[in-house]
Amino acid sequence: MTIYSLYIYDRHCDCVYYQDWHRTSPIRPPPFTNFRPGVHRIPSPPSITTKESIFNTKRLSALEDVERVGNRELKGLPFDEESKLVYGVILSLRNMVKKLSGRDEAFTSYRTAQYKLHLYETLTGYRFVLLSDPNVDSLRFVLKQIYTGPFLDYVVRNPLVIMDSREEGIDNDLFRSAVDRHMRNLSMFS
């Protein structure tokens, strides 16, 4: 019984927040071209700290070395691709459930042998996605609690957070620690 990760998407289908707890599969930070500030706190790859002289002929090869080592050490999907895959899966399953029901029926969760994904949609188009252990009951109430609690207090009522910005996420220290506290107080978190 445990909680793995939390994704929040806005109505533009962009991931605006990410946090993980007991996740063991590796994840890579996104490439710099796709980096959006204020979404996640995945440590960035080791960069070249000492600036070498431009007259050093070995400079280029050293750079390549660092890149190769960096690529070998960092496994897993880059964050931007992973968040898009998660969104794609919930979108297609949502459409499928809707199509098969013939009416506006909400898709709530899916399960694999390793994890269970819970989805909670707000009326404003925010989608809260939680990955947990497969044996737990529905955790949509937790997502609703996060929405009505920390999300409203530290994101919606926070004048420093730009909602709907499309440039950056909603991450801030208060929100992150409040979500963390909320999750750690759950009985299924261990």
Add this chain to the structure above:
Amino acid sequence: MTIHAVWVINKAGGLVFSRTYSDTLPTQTLNATLILAGTLHGIHAITSRLNPITGKGGLESFEGENWGGKIWMSLTGIKLVVLHSIAHQGLDELMKKIYEIYSDAVMKNPFQTLEMPINSSLFESRLLGLIQSVN
């Protein structure tokens, strides 16, 4: 428990068998069902990549508010999909029984071509008997 529909998807993602057993869900055209089965096949592959811990395995079940679906993949790669009402018990045994009927009535049929649509009255009648005992 009510079983709404049973699908069989071959290992390439094509729908080879589909029957509905209740009128809770609206009837779909065959083309729509084919597309949905293909989508499910793709989702199955993606979900195994999103694994937060080590291990393998794709989509096993999904739920809406009033009904859900269960997917069971055999070692040979065919997927059995059952759409059912939310209160469900003994679904795993039911899947096993469906697979048993499938292997008896379809795989042992010398006129059945692998990966092709299933047109077997024996399979259909035995499946209908099983589902009627559950519904």
